[in-house]
Amino acid sequence: MADQATTNADQLAKDDRKTGIGVVATHTAIFLALMGLWELAARGGLLDPLFFPLPSDIVVSFYRLYITQANIWWHLGMTMTEVAVGFVAGSALGIGLALIVGMFDRVRRYLKPYIVILEATPRIAIGPIVIAAFGFGWTSKTVIVMLVCFFAPFVNTLNGMASVDDEELAMMRSMRASRWQTFTKLMLPDALPEIMAGLRLAMASALGGALVAEFISANEGIGVLLAQYTGTLNMASAFVCVFTLTGLGYLIFRSMEALDRYIVFWTDRDRTEVMGRVRAAKWKGLVKEAYA
Amino acid sequence: MSANTTTASTSGRAGFPAMCFAMAAAKHLSVLAVIIIVWEGASALGWIDTILLPTPTEIGRGIVDLYVTNRQIYGHFLITFYEAFAGFLIGAGVGIAIAVGSALSRRFRRYVSPYAVILNVTPGLALTPIIIAWFGFGYSSKIALGAIVSFFPVFVNALIGLTRIDPEMDEMFQSLGATRLQCFFKLQIPEALPLIFAGFKIAITTALVGAVVSEFSQGTAGIGVLMQRFAFSLDMGSAIAALLSMSLLGLLLFTIIELCDVQVVFWRREARRNEVSRRRQQRWAHLLKEKN
Numbered sequence: 001m002a003d004q005a006t007t008n009a010d011q012l013a014k015d016d017r018k019t020g021i022g023v024v025a026t027h028t029a030i031f032l033a034l035m036g037l038w039e040l041a042a043r044g045g046l047l048d049p050l051f052f053p054l055p056s057d058i059v060v061s062f063y064r065l066y067i068t069q070a071n072i073w074w075h076l077g078m079t080m081t082e083v084a085v086g087f088v089a090g091s092a093l094g095i096g097l098a099l100i101v102g103m104f105d106r107v108r109r110y111l112k113p114y115i116v117i118l119e120a121t122p123r124i125a126i127g128p129i130v131i132a133a134f135g136f137g138w139t140s141k142t143v144i145v146m147l148v149c150f151f152a153p154f155v156n157t158l159n160g161m162a163s164v165d166d167e168e169l170a171m172m173r174s175m176r177a178s179r180w181q182t183f184t185k186l187m188l189p190d191a192l193p194e195i196m197a198g199l200r201l202a203m204a205s206a207l208g209g210a211l212v213a214e215f216i217s218a219n220e221g222i223g224v225l226l227a228q229y230t231g232t233l234n235m236a237s238a239f240v241c242v243f244t245l246t247g248l249g250y251l252i253f254r255s256m257e258a259l260d261r262y263i264v265f266w267t268d269r270d271r272t273e274v275m276g277r278v279r280a281a282k283w284k285g286l287v288k289e290a291y292a
Numbered sequence: 293m294s295a296n297t298t299t300a301s302t303s304g305r306a307g308f309p310a311m312c313f314a315m316a317a318a319k320h321l322s323v324l325a326v327i328i329i330v331w332e333g334a335s336a337l338g339w340i341d342t343i344l345l346p347t348p349t350e351i352g353r354g355i356v357d358l359y360v361t362n363r364q365i366y367g368h369f370l371i372t373f374y375e376a377f378a379g380f381l382i383g384a385g386v387g388i389a390i391a392v393g394s395a396l397s398r399r400f401r402r403y404v405s406p407y408a409v410i411l412n413v414t415p416g417l418a419l420t421p422i423i424i425a426w427f428g429f430g431y432s433s434k435i436a437l438g439a440i441v442s443f444f445p446v447f448v449n450a451l452i453g454l455t456r457i458d459p460e461m462d463e464m465f466q467s468l469g470a471t472r473l474q475c476f477f478k479l480q481i482p483e484a485l486p487l488i489f490a491g492f493k494i495a496i497t498t499a500l501v502g503a504v505v506s507e508f509s510q511g512t513a514g515i516g517v518l519m520q521r522f523a524f525s526l527d528m529g530s531a532i533a534a535l536l537s538m539s540l541l542g543l544l545l546f547t548i549i550e551l552c553d554v555q556v557v558f559w560r561r562e563a564r565r566n567e568v569s570r571r572r573q574q575r576w577a578h579l580l581k582e583k584n
Binding site: 023027030051110113116117118120121122123124125126127128129131132133207208211212215216223226227229230231233235238239241242245246249250252253 | 343410414416508516520523
C-alpha cells in the first residue's frame, strides 16, 4: 500500500519530466510572476513580511548563509551524516533481521501482531524516549534515524519473502535446489522489488526523522538552525533552510530512484532489455562452449 | 523466541472457526507471556538498562496510572485525535480537489504538479517551526501540519487513479456516447476510489505523525506533549504507556478509514459485493417486471 505511493510518486515525476524547453520557459515565467506578485504584495503591505519573507530577502539570505557567513555547511553536514549513518545501520538491521526471520514460517506468524502495532505507531514518536536515553548529542539523532529506517525495510522484506509463489518453490525443490540456492535464486530476487520499495520509504522518512530529532533537542544540525531562525522570526533564513532541505530531498529521491532502476532492473521493460543484452554478451562464450 | 514457537506448534486447523481463533489467540498470548517473563527476568538481572527500556511491570503500572488512577490520558487522546483527523480532512480534501482539477484539465495539471512534487520531496515535518510561527501554539498549527503532510499521498493516488483508465473501458464509454461528465462519474471515479482509499490510509497515519511532531515541538496539550513530559522526567514506564496510546490512536484512525473503505468500495470485496448487488436487485425488481 505504501509501496503503491512510492511507485505512484515515481510515475508522476516521470510523467512530468517528459517536458520540452518551451514548457520549462513558461513554468519559469509563471514562477517568476508569482514571486513578483508576492514581492509586490509584501511591499504593499498585504502580507506581513515578518511572517512571509520577501522573495528578494530570501535570495539575499541564500547568499549570506551559503557564501558570506557560510554557516549552513556545518549544520548540513551534521544532518547528512546522521541521515546516512542511521539509514545504513537501520535498513541493514531491518533487512538482515527480516531475512533471518523470513526463513522461518512460524516465527513470522507469531511476529505478525507486533508488526501491526508497530506499523500503526508513529515511529518518530519514539523520539523523546530515545533522547532521554541517549542524551542530546549526535548519537541519539542517529539512533532515531536508525529506528525510523528500520521498520519499512523490515516489514517489506518479510512481506516479500512471504509472497513467494508456491509453484516456483515446488519447481526449485523438484530441481533439487539446496536451501541456500532457493534463497539466493528465488526468494531474494522475488523479494528485491519490495525490499527496494521499503528502502525508498525508509530514505524518504530518514531526513524527516533527523529533523524532528533535532527539533526536539540538539545543538547542531539543520533542524536546529531552522528552529533558531524561526524562533527569532528571521523567516527569510528559515526559508533558505527549507529550500535547502527541498534540494536535499530531491537529490535523495532521484538517487534512490536510480539505485532502484539499477538493482531491480527487471521491473522496467527498457532496463530489462539493456541488461539482457549485456548479460547475453557476457555469457556468449559459455553458450558457445556448451553447444560445441 | 523460536524455541518457544516450536513447542506451540499443534495447529488446530479443523473444527469450528471460533475454536481456531481461540487456539490462535491462546498461542499468541502464551508467546507474549514468555517474552514478558524473559524481559522482566533480564531487567531484574541487570542485562537491560531500565532507563532505556523499562520493565513490563513498570509499563503496566504506567498504563494503569494513565487510564485508571489519574485518567489524564483521555483528554489528551481526544485532542490529538481531533488534530490528526481535522488535519487529514483538510489535507485530503485539498488533495482530491487538486487531483480532480488536474485529471480534468491537462493544462492545470502541467502547471500545478511541479509544485506538488516539490512539496513531496521537502520533508513536510521540516516546516514545523515555520507553521508554528504562522499559526501559533494552539490546535491550528497542529492541524495545518497534519494537512500538509497528508496532502501528497492523497493527491498522488487520486491523480493516478483518475488518469490511469483502462483504454478499452474508455473506448466502450465513448462508443456508447457517454458525455464527459458521465465518463468522469461512472468510469473515472469508481476506477480511482480504491486507490484514493489506499492514499487515505497512508495519509491518516502521516497526519497523526504531523500532529504529534508539532506537539513535540511546541504544544500545551495532546499525547505528544504528555509523552515528552514523561520522557524528560525519566518516567519511562508512563512514556511507553503514552507511546502505546499513540499506537492505539493510529489503529483507531486507520480502522475508521478501513470501515469507510469497506462501505464505499464494496465491489472489491466479495461478500460486500454480493450483499450490495442483492439489495440493488430487490430495489430494481419492479423496473425489470415493468419492462418484461
